[in-house]
Amino acid sequence: MEKDDPIALTLDGHPHSVPVNTTLAALVASIGHAPTKVSTAVNGLFVARAQRDACMLRDGDAVLLFQPIVGG
Numbered sequence: 001m002e003k004d005d006p007i008a009l010t011l012d013g014h015p016h017s018v019p020v021n022t023t024l025a026a027l028v029a030s031i032g033h034a035p036t037k038v039s040t041a042v043n044g045l046f047v048a049r050a051q052r053d054a055c056m057l058r059d060g061d062a063v064l065l066f067q068p069i070v071g072g
Contacts, residue, residue, distance in 0.1 A: 007059040018057055025052035027063065039068045 006017035011027075018027055024047055028035055040047045041064040047055050057063070 007057065007061075009057060009059070009061040009063055011063050012065060016063075022057050023053055024055035024057060024063070027057060028052065028065065031065075033065060037067070038065045040065055 004020065006019055007022070008015065008017050010016065011031075018030075024040055024042060025035070028038060028040065035049055035052070040049075040052060042055060042057070043062050
C-alpha cells in the first residue's frame with residue numbers, strides 16, 4: 001500500500017474507503033451524520049463521542065454507526 005492510497009474498511013457491513021489518517025469523527029462528519037445523533041463502534045468496541053477525534057481508522061477496521069436507544 002502506498003502512503004497516499006485510501007484505506008479499506010467496512011462501514012455498516014459494506015465496503016468503504018477513507019483517506020489515510022482519517023479519524024472516526026471525520027468519517028461520521030463526512031457521511032453527514034450529526035455527531036450527537038449516532039453512536040459508534042470500531043471492531044465491535046463502543047467508541048464514545050468524546051473519543052472519536054482520537055480514534056484513527058486503520059485498514060481493515062469494521063465501523064458501525066447506530067442510533068442510541070433511550071428508554072427503559
